[in-house]
Amino acid sequence: MSNQQQKIHSTEALFQPFTIHNLTLSTRIIMSPMARAFSPEGVPGADVAAYYRRRAENGVGLIITEGAMIEHPAATSEPRLPNMYGEAALNGWAEVVRQVHEAGGKIFPQILHMGMVRPLGAQPNPEALSIGPSGLDLEGNKVTEPMTEEEIASVIQAYAEAAANAKRIGFDGIELHGAHGFLIDQFFWEKTNERSDRYGGDMLKRVQFAAQLVQAVRAAVGPGYPIAMRLSQWKMNDYNAKLVDTPEQLEQFLSVLVTAGVDIFHCSTRHFGESEFEGSKLSFAGWVKKLSGKTTITVGSVGMDSDMDDLLARLDNNEFDLVAVGRALLGDPAWATKIREGRLHELQAFTPEAVGTLF
Template identity: 55%
Template sequence: MTNTQAVQSLFRPFTLGKLSLSNRTVMAPMTRQKSPNGVPGSDVAAYYRRRAENGVGLIITEGTVINDADSSNQKDVPFFYGEEALNGWANVVSEVHDAGGKIAPQIWHMGARGNVNEYTEEEIAHIVQEFANSAASAKRLGFDGIELHGAHGYLIDQFFWAKTNQRTDRYGGSLIARTTFAAEVVKACREAVGPDFPIILRISQWKGIDYSAKLVETAEELKQFLEPLVNAGVDIFHCSTRRFWEPEFEGSDLNFAGWVKQLTGKPTITVGSVGLEGDVTTFFSAGSGSGNASLDGLIPKLENQEFDLVAIGRALLADPAWVSKIRDGRVEELIPFSPQSVQTLY
């Protein structure tokens, strides 16, 4: 495992406008289904507080759904609308801030219909407005930014992907046209929160139903895809991959986050089995856990400024103190990811 001196770059401060983080670590959003009737309780606040107390630079919450009939198809996923749910989130913010942390909700629509061709333009306008309403609520509650979930085959990503977007109007067709919905969501959220409130957009090539899927095949296509999103007002791109160490395109060692930063000049978050021995999806299919992996492959990329922030998912789910243990060199105390550790330490 990496020694304390070697990981110093992970613990440099990060500042973007009014967002100031004590270090480069990010808690990746992870669905938990622990909010009965969509309302996050005191246990949810305690869950996030534990990570803040242990030095996570920025917490991105589990996905929270907007006020739309199709937004959720899973039980006990938290809402980001309605007085009771928003009061619960206000308590989460208070606990995290009291512990010295920073936090952003991930705002989500699952796209329950399976594709986007059935939506009328009026329905799309309603969904865009509900994203904006949730963004405004996040700012009002005192969150430090928002993340829009535009990855993994959910609604925004269904508009991005040619296989799920066969529309013939302005929302479909070319790669650039397929970014129209996302750009409208980002613009509406920007109008709702003002110019200085951070907007993060999570994107991915892979989908939950197809790990080999590609939105783009080349760096030039990626540039075309990203430009409308930058123009709409994205501040940070959260670039989801299954394995952070894999190059995105042939002929370059840059991973997905590295390419997005190079093409846009915007800060990026890398993610994908950080701190785990291998690919996290393998652990679920095999029903097993993972040992703690060295960060040696990650740190040089961060030091070379290929990306700006590092999201940790399952390793931080299993061990709330993962960040502080890495910072202090207490690697022998790390709790490995396993179904048992997750149930114990949620």
């Protein structure tokens, strides 16, 4: 057997189908959500549809879009990030969905509110105050007043409406961004959540906002429609941050989200092979799958180094179910096809300039 044939055989596990509820993905390769800001006034155009279609045509089983904003004046800091509300934006997304489906792929939007990550005075609504559980930024500095319960209820409703919009225009499921220090994660993290009501305190209380949000989304989309949630320990300003320190704490945290209705956990780490807890080689995704029993996606530097053998070994060992690829797919729309065909010498290296391209 040639070296190329060995490479094709060794990667074949990535190209097996996978079924979640009534949704079957053609491969285990997921496109990780990556913000590009090519949607003027929040409306994705023909270039965005073509961008996602190219990945679907090249063996990506599921595309998770860049964060799409809920309808709230302080949801975003960039008017070129897409919205998941409004006729123009939804018509644009419907064309994205049509093209991805025509190319044989599946697609979820990642639904997002930035929370306190949004700087005060940011466009497109500079007069709107940023919001968060305690009005604290990721450094723990007080910026605004804590969200009221009325504001919390309004934001939860906006998430549910965004999810309903996504289902109505043909998306195959949705992902909630609960990682990296954005709004949902700000409720999870004790450094940004100092509330003393039912939404703050110990971990089980800090997860209640997300649980109510997932329940509202589930009610809006109905049973059987996949709901994913992206999780991370790390924050964009602190790679060493921890939500939980032990498997026991992680199990408690996950159980609330599973009961609320999460089907898929998208587990973000700086590198997919990092061990999460001392005394075990199991990754964050591995622990989440073991403790939750739910479909699990690993993400973190896949395709950015030479650790493909480790990735495939972990996939073969059922440490996780699906593999999200970020920068490598951003830089090379045919990454999955080239991996499958053993054309590794043709892979295009990621460069920061790729974020600003239209291909």
